[in-house]
Amino acid sequence: xxxxxxxxxxxxxxxxxxxxxxxxxxxxxxxxxxxxxxxxxxxxxxxxxxxxxxxxxxxxxxxxxxxxxxxxxxxxxxxxxxxxxxxxxxxxxxxxxxxxxxxxxxxxxxxxxxxxxxxxxxxxxxxxxxxxxxxxxxxxxxxxxxxxxxxxxxxxxxxxxxxxxxxxxxxxxxxxxxxxxxxxxxxxxxxxxxxxxxxxxxxxxxxxxxxxxxxxxxxxxxxxxxxxxxxxxxxxxxxxxxxxxxxxxxxxxxxxxxxxxxxxxxxxxxxxxxxxxxxxxxxxxxxxxxxxxxxxxxxxxxxxxxxxxxxxxxxxxxxxxxxxxxxxxxxxxxxxxxxxxxxxxxxxxxxxxxxxxxxxxxxxxxxxxxxxxxxxxxxxxxxxxxxxxxxxxxxxxxxxxxxxxxxxxxxxxxxxxxxxxxxxxxxxxxxxxxxxxxxxxxxxxxxxxxxxxxxxxxxxxxxxxxxxxxxxxxxxxxxxxxxxxxxxxxxxxxxxxxxxxxxxxxxxxxxxxxxxxxxxxxxxxxxxxxxxxxxxxxxxxxxxxxxxxxxxxxxxxxxxxxxxxxxxxxxxxxxxxxxxxxxxxxxxxxxxxxxxxxxxxxxxxxxxxxxxxxxxxxxxxxxxxxxxxxx
Numbered sequence: 001x002x003x004x005x006x007x008x009x010x011x012x013x014x015x016x017x018x019x020x021x022x023x024x025x026x027x028x029x030x031x032x033x034x035x036x037x038x039x040x041x042x043x044x045x046x047x048x049x050x051x052x053x054x055x056x057x058x059x060x061x062x063x064x065x066x067x068x069x070x071x072x073x074x075x076x077x078x079x080x081x082x083x084x085x086x087x088x089x090x091x092x093x094x095x096x097x098x099x100x101x102x103x104x105x106x107x108x109x110x111x112x113x114x115x116x117x118x119x120x121x122x123x124x125x126x127x128x129x130x131x132x133x134x135x136x137x138x139x140x141x142x143x144x145x146x147x148x149x150x151x152x153x154x155x156x157x158x159x160x161x162x163x164x165x166x167x168x169x170x171x172x173x174x175x176x177x178x179x180x181x182x183x184x185x186x187x188x189x190x191x192x193x194x195x196x197x198x199x200x201x202x203x204x205x206x207x208x209x210x211x212x213x214x215x216x217x218x219x220x221x222x223x224x225x226x227x228x229x230x231x232x233x234x235x236x237x238x239x240x241x242x243x244x245x246x247x248x249x250x251x252x253x254x255x256x257x258x259x260x261x262x263x264x265x266x267x268x269x270x271x272x273x274x275x276x277x278x279x280x281x282x283x284x285x286x287x288x289x290x291x292x293x294x295x296x297x298x299x300x301x302x303x304x305x306x307x308x309x310x311x312x313x314x315x316x317x318x319x320x321x322x323x324x325x326x327x328x329x330x331x332x333x334x335x336x337x338x339x340x341x342x343x344x345x346x347x348x349x350x351x352x353x354x355x356x357x358x359x360x361x362x363x364x365x366x367x368x369x370x371x372x373x374x375x376x377x378x379x380x381x382x383x384x385x386x387x388x389x390x391x392x393x394x395x396x397x398x399x400x401x402x403x404x405x406x407x408x409x410x411x412x413x414x415x416x417x418x419x420x421x422x423x424x425x426x427x428x429x430x431x432x433x434x435x436x437x438x439x440x441x442x443x444x445x446x447x448x449x450x451x452x453x454x455x456x457x458x459x460x461x462x463x464x465x466x467x468x469x470x471x472x473x474x475x476x477x478x479x480x481x482x483x484x485x486x487x488x489x490x491x492x493x494x495x496x497x498x499x500x501x502x503x504x505x506x507x508x509x510x511x512x513x514x515x516x517x518x519x520x521x522x523x524x525x526x527x528x529x530x531x532x533x534x535x536x537x538x539x540x541x542x543x544x545x546x547x548x549x550x551x552x553x554x555x556x557x558x559x560x561x562x563x564x565x566x567x568x569x570x571x572x573x574x575x576x577x578x579x580x581x582x583x584x585x586x587x588x589x590x591x592x593x594x595x596x597x598x599x600x601x602x603x604x605x606x607x608x609x610x611x612x613x614x615x616x617x618x619x620x621x622x623x624x625x626x627x628x629x630x631x
Contacts, residue, residue: 034121045111049110049456053106056106056452056453057102057103057105058102101443104464105441108463109453110456112460126187126189136192136204139186140261144268148267151267153181157180158176158604159265159604160181161182175614176610185293194215196220196221200258201221201299201301202299204295205293205297207233208230208231210231221303222304225242228244228426228430228434238284238294238297247511247514247534248333249332249514252515258299260272260296262292270292279595280595282518282519283591283595285521286572288611290605306378307379308358309417311415313415315369315372321372324372330489332360357375358375358376358377362510365507370406373402389420391421391427393431393450393455395450397432397437440464444457482574486513486534488524495535495563503537503555503559510535517529519590532568553577560576
């Protein structure tokens with residue numbers, strides 16, 4: 001059954017929205033205020049921050065040279081030199097690789113930080129100037145008009161968003177967009193409505209977490225699941241996915257979506273939910289914009305407190321870590337089965353053995369060193385712990401702080417308790433991009449760097465991409481891993497062993513989530529809710545750190561094969577080396593393929609496989625398995 005389409009939205013100009021001399025003067029003053037702030041920041045960065053960063057980068061580079069001359073190359077640099085000698089990299093490219101950290105410090109960090117400030121101020125200005133609901137209707141009409149243009153052109157090219165590939169919060173470059181028909185989602189970054197009475201917020205797809213979460217937190221509300229990085233957008237979390245430390249009871253980001261507004265291949269605008277066009281609603285998640293384009297989303301919100309009480313439990317044996325993590329995470333499944341009932345509002349969640357923590361997160365530092373963190377909302381800082389504002393720019397990276405807290409707990413013989421401001425907790429891994437900053441700027445967690453330049457972190461993922469030359473990116477592609485795999489929690493032990501065998505990367509992120517039975521691309525194998533775990537590996541594999549040969553394609557494919565065998569899933573933002581047939585075995589494409597044909601999406605949008613496995617990966621697969629591998 002095809003979706004019921006909405007009638008074309010007729011925009012009625014309200015008296016308060018009409019252009020009057022007073023309104024025009026007001027708008028001019030607002031623009032002057034915001035552009036004035038942008039100009040002041042630009043001057044500050046150009047004449048103060050950038051020169052200081054350039055000098056600091058030069059000094060950093062010189063100190064590394066002096067250290068190498070006196071003490072010899074540090075292990076990390078020596079290993080990079082060994083790996084570079086095995087690669088076909090020109091001397092200039094080799095220089096860029098070996099001096100990436102000084103270059104990032106001198107140029108990427110200040111420019112990236114200014115760009116983030118610029119985006120925030122322009123978004124704020126647009127929010128003040130425009131009536132969001134009125135402008136939203138106009139923007140939807142403009143998107144529909146572009147679909148009509150595509151039809152008149154002949155409809156031969158695949159439709160993609162016009163958002164540049166470098167702005168994507170992923171290491172991928174979106175090369176498939178080069179020959180596609182680009183539809184511009186003109187400034188779809190407004191929060192359309194916050195309704196605390198009915199517990200929802202309505203937003204446009206380009207609203208990011210750094211914009212949305214603070215806006216609703218001012219009113220004492222938050223999202224059930226807040227993805228870690230502030231650059232992540234609502235559209236990306238819905239068309240892709242999002243997971244965090246509250247997902248063991250609230251599920252993935254899609255689970256608290258109430259309603260989606262989509263433009264389909266026909267150019268029609270439709271609304272879908274679990275009760276209205278439920279098949280389209282289920283299939284859209286994880287579909288990466290290959291069934292239609294998201295125009296707005298209505299999301300459920302929950303009440304929050306100003307602090308998170310966080311308890312650190314250290315473990316010296318992997319088996320004990322797994323047992324404790326599983327016992328605590330499993331408690332969230334019953335709340336998911338009850339329809340995502342907020343654990344803080346449930347009368348069934350009293351303190352005791354069956355109490356479900358609001359937040360659960362595990363970090364594995366080695367085979368026999370890990371920490372599990374349990375968190376709860378708190379109205380104030382209690383006497384049973386200490387206050388810790390991790391959001392301050394000079395604080396150490398959170399994974400290092402968690403390791404220190406675990407060591408402190410080992411010495412004292414009891415768990416460490418801390419109280420973090422809620423925003424500080426939500427974005428605890430942002431400044432270090434989990435632990436990737438350690439590879440980008442090795443001294444980034446030193447006190448001198450933190451106090452002097454920590455306020456510029458994290459760098460924009462987009463700026464890191466566009467400042468990396470293609471040859472250098474090719475080198476990193478073969479020496480670096482960024483992967484998240486979702487596997488059943490019952491397979492945690494063998495999964496950690498598999499990651500250890502093929503990646504040998506630490507720390508590992510171990511985050512629980514519950515999956516709901518559905519007909520979409522990702523779901524548990526049976527008809528019951530099931531606890532899964534997201535294992536995140538980000539960094540340089542152990543073999544590379546030892547200066548040994550490392551076949552990244554072979555090792556990632558081995559992990560992908562294992563994940564498929566245990567009925568797990570690969571996060572689609574990461575590099576995938578699966579053939580088209582292997583991709584179809586991992587993900588349930590039945591409903592997805594059916595709807596693509598039914599809605600004409602197969603003639604309008606790229607297939608999800610072609611968006612996930614980019615041309616350079618396809619070329620590698622064809623080289624290994626022939627043309628049939630990608631058909």
